[in-house]
Structures are given as C-alpha cells and as structure tokens.
Amino acid sequence: MKKSARPYICTLMIALCTSCSVSKFIPENKYLLDEVRIVSETKEVKPSQFNSYIRQNPNAKWFNLVKIPMRTYCISGVDSTKWINRFFRKIGDAPVIYDESVALKSQEEIEKAVRNMGYMGATVHLDKKTKKDKLKLAYHIHAGHPYTVRHVAYDIDDLLISDYMRQDSAQSLLASGMLFDVNVLDAERQRITKLLQNKGYYKFNKDFLVYQADTTRNTYLVDLTLRLLPYQRRKEDLPQKHRQYKVGEVNFLADDEIMSVQEETLAEFDSLRYKEYNMYYKRKAFLRPQVLVDFNRIRPGELYSEQDVQNTYSNLGRLRALKYSNIRFHEVNGKDSTQLDAYVFLAKNKNKSMAFEVEGTNSAGDLGAAASVSFQHRNVFKGSETFMMKVRGAYEAITGLGGASQDYVNDNYMEYGVESSLNFPQFMFPFLSSNFKKRIRATSEVGLKFTSQVRPEFSRTLASASWSYKWTDRKRMQHRFDLVDVNYVYMPRKSSAFQEYLDDMTQKNSLLKASYENQLVVRTGYSFTYNSAGNVVMRTPTKNSYSIRANIEEAGNLLYAASKLVHPNPKDGEDYVLANIPFAQYVKADFDFAKNFMIDPRNSFVFHIGAGVAYPYGNSKMLPFEKRYFSGGANSVRGWSVRSLGPGVYKGSEDGNMDFINQAGDIKLDLNIEYRTHLFWKLNGAAFVDAGNIWTIRDDSGQEGGLFKFNEFYKQIAVAYGLGIRFDLDYLILRFDGGMKAINPVETGKKRYPVIRPRFSRDFAFHFAVGYPF
Template identity: 25%
Template structure:
C-alpha cells in the first residue's frame, strides 16, 4: 500500500512538472507578446491628496483587463492556464465533429496579447475619465514588465497621478428672454449645479435631463437633453470653472414651441380581432371599438389623464398608458401623438391610443418546489382559473386549488417522530381583485401609482402525521397602494380566520395536557384581525450599488369586536358563533441592507424585531401568531423551533417538546458576504444571532421570560458557509451552519462556546431562494 501511494505521488509530481513546463507562447506570431496580467497599479494624488473610492474604481475599470484564466483577482493569471495549453499544443481539428473537435472548442482559449489590451489607448481613457470627474491634466503612464525567462510574456504596471479637482466658480443659465428660457430660469431652485461643487460630467448630464423633463412636461414635447449645451472656462482661475449653460444652435423650431393636447381618439379591438365597428363619445375623447365592448363608461376617462386643451405633459402621457396597462384587460396598449412632419403650424398634439382586449378566461397549472422559513421543503401543485374584466372595469376573479407535500431539512428536532409522509396541505382560495381603491370619493389618493382592492376567501386542510389535522377558514379585505416610488402600503381592515382541530394523536393530546399555554393556543377559535404593513424599498447610488428594504407591520385582533360587546353589556369570556375569539396586538419590523462591495460581491444584512401581547379575551396568542426561530432562513446553525424561549430547553425525553419553543418576543440579526465563484455558482459566508422570549412568566418554561440580566447569554450565535446556484428563475441553496453559542446552559461547557461537540453544532439546510 505504501508503494502504491509512492507511485501515485511520483505520477502526480511528474504531471505537475510536465504541465508547468508546457509553453503558452508556442503559436504566437513574430512580435506578439502574451499579456499575463497587471503587475502593479498605483493611483496617487498630488501632494498626498486623497483620491475618492469611486474615482479609484472608475480608474481601475479600464485598466483591469483579464488575462487568460484569471485567478481570484480579475487581472492576476492562474499559474495553470489550461485553455492556453490546449490552444498551443492541439492543432484545430479538421473534422467538425468527434471528441477532439468538442474538446478543442470547449477548452482552447486564444491568447490575450499586449496588442489586444492596447495600454496606450487605456491610459488615454483614464485621463478622459478623470476629466469627467473634474481632475484635469492627469498624468497616466504604463510600463511593460517582461518575463525574465520568456520575453514573449509581459505584465503591465500602471501609474496614475491625479491632480487637484476643479470646482465651479460661477454658473449662469440662459437669459430668460423666451417662454422656454423663462421656464428654465424659474426652475433654478431645483438645479443640480451649485457654485463650489466639484465638476462632474454625470451631474451635468443629469441637469440636462432634468431640464428636458421639465420642458416636456410643460408642452415642449420635442425638446431633448442634447439641445442643452455647456461652455466651461478654466482660464480665469486655477482649478476654477466658470460654467455657462446655453440652448444649442440648430435646434428645430418645433422643439422650442409649447403644445397643447388636441383630440384624443381611442381604438379598442376585440380579443379575437373581429366584430362590427361602433363608436361613442365621452366627455373628452372619441372611442371606436369592435362590438361587443364590455367596458364601463368611467374606465377610460378615469385612467387617461391627458385632457384636451391642457398643456401637453409627457408625464401624463406615460401615466395614461401605464394606467391602462395596469387594468390587466388589454393585450397591448400603444399611444401615439401627431408626428413632427404633420404639425403644419398647429399648436396642438392629437393623441391616438390603440389597445386590444385580452382573452377574458385564463387558466394556469404550476408545479414547483417551495422552501419555507420553518425549514420545510417539498413539491407543490397549483391549478387556477381567472376571469378577467368580470364587471367591465378590470376586475379579476381567480380561484386556485393547491396541494403540497413537505419534509423538514436540517437536524431532526428532538422528540419529533419521523414519517414517510411528513406533511401535506390541501386548499382552495378565491380572490376578487379591483384595480382601484374602493373608498368613498371624498377620500383622495395619488393615482400616479398603482392601487388595488382585493377580497379573499379560502379553506386549507393541514395534516401533520403523528400530531394533528387542522382545518382553517379565512376571509379578508385588503387595500394595496403606493404613495411614492419606494413607499408601499397594505391595509387589511378586516381578516377573519377560524381554526378547528379535526383530530389529534394521543401523544399530542398529552403535550396539550402538560402545557396549558400550548393547549390554549391550539383551541378552536376565531381570529378577527385588523392590520397594516408599510414597506420601503429603495435602490440608490451609482449603478444601484446599495439597497434598503424596511418593512413594518402592526396587527390588532379582536379589539373592535370586544369593544362592541363591552358596549352591549357583554362581560367576561366573549364568543363569536359559539366559539371564543382571540384578542391580542402584534407588531414586527424588519430592516435589510444590501451593499455591493465590488463586482458581483455583496454584503447583505438583516435586523428583525417583533412582539405580541394577548389580553382581554385571550391568555395567549394563537399558535400560528407566535414567534419561533431557527431554520434555513433564520439562525442556520439550529433547526426550526430548537431555540428558546430564552434559556429554556425542553427535557430531552419529552415527546413533542419543540411545541413549547415559541414566544411573544423575537430578535434576530444576520449578516452575509455573498461572492461569485464561477459562472452561476456563488458562495456565502454568514453569521446569525437571535432568540425568542416570553413577555409573561411561565412556570412550565423556566428561563423563558425576557430579562435584562440574562439577555446577552440568551442570544444564540452561529456562523457558517453555503453555496448558491442561480439558474435565472430560481436559486438553489445549500447552507452549513456552525453553532458558536446556545442560550441554554451546558455544565460540561461553561464558557461562551458551549456546544456539546463540533459535530452536534452543525446544521445543514437545503432551500430555494436567498435567506433574506
């Protein structure tokens, strides 16, 4: 055996020397030099001046040319350029088939030459980039560093000397001598250009776009950003710029003229493109359509915001087209205005809107794999039927049948019984959606953004083998609307859920007998709630390198109903249709921040806190409303419901003990470094922390109450790494969590690291999508 390992070692060592001795310049022509990466890239400011990070990134971009087989960095070559070896030592196959043809075309890589890189051009590009940032007169140079053993190989060293930046000494706008220049002058308060700011060509371009948008929303339909020009004088003062904005010469006369909205003509084609033509006149438009037309009279006037005789606005034009598209009743919507060569001195732009109705009945069948926050994963099927434009104003009635089968990933929960059929759910749900807010007319709302009202009614059967089978009915009314491009609101004025246990197993009954709090949370009951959710979702920064997502929700259950009963003189325990109803308040807030570090490498973080309090008609919140922690989308070193509340830990011999591991308060924080490995394969290194607690003392769960003196020790901590494979429409994820600290005490490990063993501290999870 020892001789076998020795022989393998000799073979591998010989293969290594053979490969490393292979020439990568064998097929280079006379005068060609192989580019093997960047030796050094120095970026220095004059007199020790600090160069901003975004400027350095802009400089590095054109200089960071990839050599053959880059390793780790985009400009450092791998010591094993396999593609070059294949290119140099295999002649292109004459036959366009067979293994040799496939192997050569798959792996051979043509050499990247110094002439391909063209460093002379790249240093000029760097000087132009620096000028765009306001650094005029930069000095950029390069040097070829030839390989000592092979002069046909070379790396490149770059040195960039960045001069002091230039700032605006004065800024002047066009003289307000025409209606257009008067409009520009009136908007100076909103200008992006300010005296004392650093020169930046991106800001100049953004200011031109701002003015063009302003003009186009005030009748100047044919005005374009390129019609604004700048004159910059840099001779008056060192590092100072006198900037003058002007309207360029040769601008078409039509672009300098303001237009009003003329006639509005709408043509509506039927779904099959057939039908006799008819027409009708609304207050502000003429509509020609193919009969029959199932459309209520208010739909077009309320969604087309352009009005004849008003100053033409491109913003209102776009809004009109967006409003019609969001009705979801048209297959397409096109909007055209009078072409410039047909105006003939007119001061109005006629609008023509062409649309075609979509097929009113639609069905769908989906087969998917779902991954839930409770670490259950499994296939599911959904069959749905939708009726569009139900009442002639864009309403959609959809009915869906769904079924799923799931099993739990990660470490098996202690005390849980295994089953071939882990879990299944069957359900039917109906939704009636209105593409507008159904509110009294005196309540004004912003029509710039989409809004909808929807009503839901459904029933679900949940089966948990060895534990229980539960039937749940739900009905709700909801409003979804926006108040800005990044602010979203969901208001649920009423949601009613009724949970009924159909049957339970003897072991589950024993659990309920032993823990009264769990028994009360599973009791057959109505859950009448009112809720509100606010979501802020915004990407910002150059090329959207940052993203902030903040979602806060508040839920109140049973309070309105209890108040009405109190007024009616009903005291003590209150019931609805002979069943107790829940009364509690609950709130959660979650903040996520995503930061691009470089390339396709991101730092993602999340902080979440939630709390709930049962009172009045309830002693505990329903089980479905309580908090739990751990699992594939939470603290990945621990499986679902294996932590908390607090330092409480169920007896290892207690069957179904993990049912106790829910709480009224939750705190969780996560940070994850996401990086690209190769192709569609990405990796991640993460750290998770958090726990759940009780807000009231429970003698059956000692250590579960939230207390300041034990708060630090109660925080569970885990780290780990994972792989993600992105196949465009779905992300497959595998994470291995490593526990560092558990909230419960371990007499054998009294220090902060208190895991019983490294093996027992691992948690492996398969999931769909990112954890947050």
C-alpha cells in the same frame, strides 16, 4: 484505514496541482494579468469611481482569495477535442493574457473621465511590474489642480422658457464655486429638458441647450454661460421660436394589430364618445370606458407633458386585461398649429387560464400526494378585475399508529380546500375622491379560503376572509394595508385518546392544548418595504444598496371594545367570546434592515438585522400559534433546523427531540453577516455567520428558560457559521446552505462552544430555499 489513505490523498493533490499549471496556456512573450490597481494621489478623486473603465481585469478569485475558476480551466489539457478538456474549460475561466492595446484604451478612458470631473490637466500613466510570466498593472492618476466655476450666467431669449427656468431655479445643479464637472453640466441640461417637456415643449431636446465656458489666463476659474438655441428641424431651416403644444383629441384604439393611424383605418372600427374621449374598437369593447379614463393621465386641452405620458404607460401596465399598450402623438395639420392628437393603442390579453399541479409529500416517513387545479379570469367585470379560484386535495398514509383507538374514524390524513380571490386595479373604498384614487396606484383584493383536515386523532376546519390594499411609490417603496383579516379555526372532532393526551399535557404544556382549540383572530395590519435598488428580490444587486421592512398589526381591539360595552365583565371571569369562540387580542411589530456593500462586480458583503416583538393582552393570555416567532432555518440562524432553536435556553422535549409547539416565542432577534462571491457559470458562493434567538414575554412552565430578561438575553444568543451555494437562473435563485453551530446557549461548559470541538452529526444543519435569505 485512515493512515493507508493518506498517501493516495497526497498523491492526488500533487497531481492536481501539477496538472493545473497556468504556464501552458500563456503564449511566448506574453504575461498572465495577475493584478490590476487604480492609484490616485488626490483624495477627492477616488479610485473606485473608475473601476467601470477597466476593460481587462485579472481572473476572479473565490472569496477574493484564490483563483479557483482559472485553476479549474487549467486542469484541462491542450487538446480541446477531448470532452473532458472541454468540460473543464466550460466551467472554468481562461487565464487572462495581458493586452497592451486594451490597457492603453482603459488609460485613455480613465484620463478622460478624470478631466470631465473638472481636472482638465489630469494625466494617467501605466505602471507595469513583471515576475516570470505574471504581470501586475497599476493605473496612476495625477489629477492636478481642479477648475472651478466662478460665475454662472444664462442667455435665454425666450421669455416664457426663461420664466419656467427661474421658477425652478431651486432645483438647479449649477452654482458658483462648483467643480467644472462635465457630468454635472450634462445632468443640468437633461433636468431642464425634462422640465420643458412637461410644460408642453413636445419637440424639445437637450441639444438646444449649450454651454459657453471662458477661462482667465493662468487661473483655474471658469465663467459659465448657458445658452438656448432656437428651434431648427434641419440645419437649412430658418431658426424659429420653440413652440408649446396642447393635447387635442385623445383616442383609445383596442386592436392587436394596428399600430399606425389613418382616417380610412379608423373607419373600420366601431366608435363611441365617452366624456371628452373617443373609443374605437372591433366587435365588442373589452374594457369599460370609465376604466380607461381613470387610468389615463393625458387630458384634452392641457399642455403636453412627458410625465403624463409615462404615468399613463405605468397605469395601463397595471391592467392585467392588457397584453401591452402604445401611445403615439400626431400633429394636427395647419399653419402654426400647436395641437397634438393622442392615440392610445391597447392590445387585449388572454382572459382565462387554468393550471394543474401535482406534488408528492413525505412527512416523517409518511408518504402522500397532493393535487390542485386553479382557474384565473383577468377581466371579470370589464374593468381588468382578476378572479382566481384554486381547489386542492391531499392524501397521506399514516403509519405507526400501533394500537389505534377504536374511536378513530380513519387511519390516514386527508385534506381538501378551496380558495378564491378578486383583485381590483384601484383603491376600492367608499367615500374616497376620484383624485385620491388616481394619485394612489393601489390594488384592492378580497380573499376567501376554506380548508378541511381529517386525521385519525382529530378533524380541523380552517376558514379565512381578507380585504387588503397594496400600492407602490416611486418603484422602491411598497405598502400593504390589511383592512380586515379574519381567521377561524374550528375543531369539530377529537378522539378520546387524543383528548386524554391533551388533558394530561395541560399542566406541562399550555401551548400544546391551545394549539388544538377553537380560535378566532380578527386582525388589521400595515407593512412597509423600501429597497434602494428597486425590485431585486429575485436578482443579484449590482451596486451598494439597502432595504428596510417594517410591519405592525393588531387584533381583537374592536371586538373587545364591543364586548365590553355589552358585557362589562365576561361570564365566570373567562375570556370574551364571539359565536362561543374566544377571540385573540394582541399587538405585533417587526423590523428588518439589510445593507449590501459591493466590493467589486463579483464580490459583496451583506449585513442584516431583524427584530420583532408581539404582546398578547386583554382577551388573550398568549399569542395564536401562527403568530408566534420561531428561530432556526434557512432565513434565520442556519446552524439549527427550522423551529429547533429557543426560546431562550429551553432544551426542547424531555426525550431530546425537537418540540415545534413549545419552540416558539414572543420576541425575536436575528443578526447575520454574509460574504457573497461569484464562483463560475451560474453558481455563486457564500460564507456566513448568523446569531439570534427567540424569547417569551410571560413565564411558562412548558418553556423553562425561555423568559426574556434584559440582564441575561445577550448570554442566550446562539451563533452559527457556514457556507452556501446559490444557483442563479436569473428569474429564480436556488439556495443550498450548510450551517454549523458555533455557540449553543442551551448547553453549558465545553459543550456550549461547539466551534472549538465541532461534531458534524450533532452540529450541522442543511437548508434548501428559493431566493436570498435577506
């Protein structure tokens, strides 16, 4: 069978190669642009700085190797009316035909960019090499000798502006000895403009700052002078001094339609004056005046500040009761008046919403369904507080129970639960000053959750309560502080058969029994996230970036200290309890680092390392199951399915199946390398290598080979490799990854290295996920 198929496969491949000839799409006397390079003879002038000026690039290559998108396009025939030809052209890339005029334009822009860097005599020439119908193009940069600034002087007639600039001189971008870089000179104008706009100069822009550059003959030195031009609204107006403006009245207008202000328009509104602010509204005020004052940064009587305006926009944007906001300033009429009245327009958002979800489930062949209804109110107490409540129910028909015990109360699985949360747009905590609350742009959230699960073998109740804070700093750093997070697990019923099973397994598997006992976890935690590219969780990065995530949490320490004061020694040497339930005591810390290197706009290389350690002590001999680490899955070592790797060289259950309870640990290490490339349309591809494992801190007979040892752990690191497809929908990324085992630490001998003798049925794992793995 296999031998007879070979001729057909070979014939198909030959037909595919001949049918996707590029020549039929290249016009006569034209060339396919096969390669573009930028070459610089000056070390300081790096070619990568000018990639954005290239207006015509060759066809993209998958993984920087093969031009598959172009080959796909060329499978189509010349007749564009046929649907099959249109299909291949849509998913592929048309061959890029070299255009001399576009190349000359790119040459001109690169030359201008190099000269702006201070190499005033720089030239760029084109080097073209043709072979048959293909052309390779190189832009050769001859930078020459750079011009440097010998002396910097300032010609500022306005003494107040001069004083502001002198006070901020430490931030100046200008200095003797610097390159005569036009980009830096313009950045300095923008910096000074921003400084003055925050000092009351409402009408100031960078065009009032100009440079005068004097060069000495036969030298490459420049004497630079920065001059301040007087204020002129129009060329025919007389020059005058730049004026500082102060904020007069601050008015809030709550209306969806009005976007301009006139005295007769305001007469249609109801109004009130709160402290120093005017509030105008129709019908009823939907936000408390105190909330608007707290989130506003524009203060009456203070100098105008552009930064205050932007901070006000940012703060108001956090109020979910608002659809949008708009801020306008009007000059107060009068000769030589320097007062600005501020008008803050507020459009009301829809307060209430409901959502209904239905889903199907399949757990090991047992079919079921789940449904949920959620309700949300975005302005509960007229302070933009968001209240959410969700009710969920699930049912699953369990099969294969066989000789079911008579003490089973039912034969199926049922779950119902309710969760609610109340979110405040401020840092809600007693004894904090109002200045601190305004400085920290935090949200506070209180949450409650209750879930009841009824199975044939047992019934379980889960309840939780939390109080947490979230805030963002400079749009790149995110903080979360969980002041208190209480999780309670109660097992009101266990069937006699299930209890006997747990008792029989106690000697072999202490983790299994602990997972089905009453538990209480009272934790406090803090997490920090930094992303140098901003919020790119659901979008593809476009430049080199990196991210850091750190988390630390502890549980049970306060309860342990209180219990120790009341009872120095617990009864019969057992654990301390609260409401007859032992509480967990542990400390846990995680760290993740990811670095993204952009090769070009279509290709990138990503490196990731993740590590974590958790240590139970005091009142706990082991971690709660939910707090333990696991390995394998879509975001870990992708040659293994989720929760199927480790700890250490633990082989799983005796029957060779996965053991989710035992395949968990106290220490985790993940190392990942991924090459990402754009394929075509909205599809991206990836090739990856993953490594990692988990380990336990204490030796356990139920997890043989899982103990972490410094002299052995590196021998127990699993390695996998594979390929992935990402479907980028801009707002959502669907990910499909296929991983193969390369090094399996559980096996010995030849089986330890499946990369040499791979077996698809044994070594392959498929994963579906949303978003990037790191």
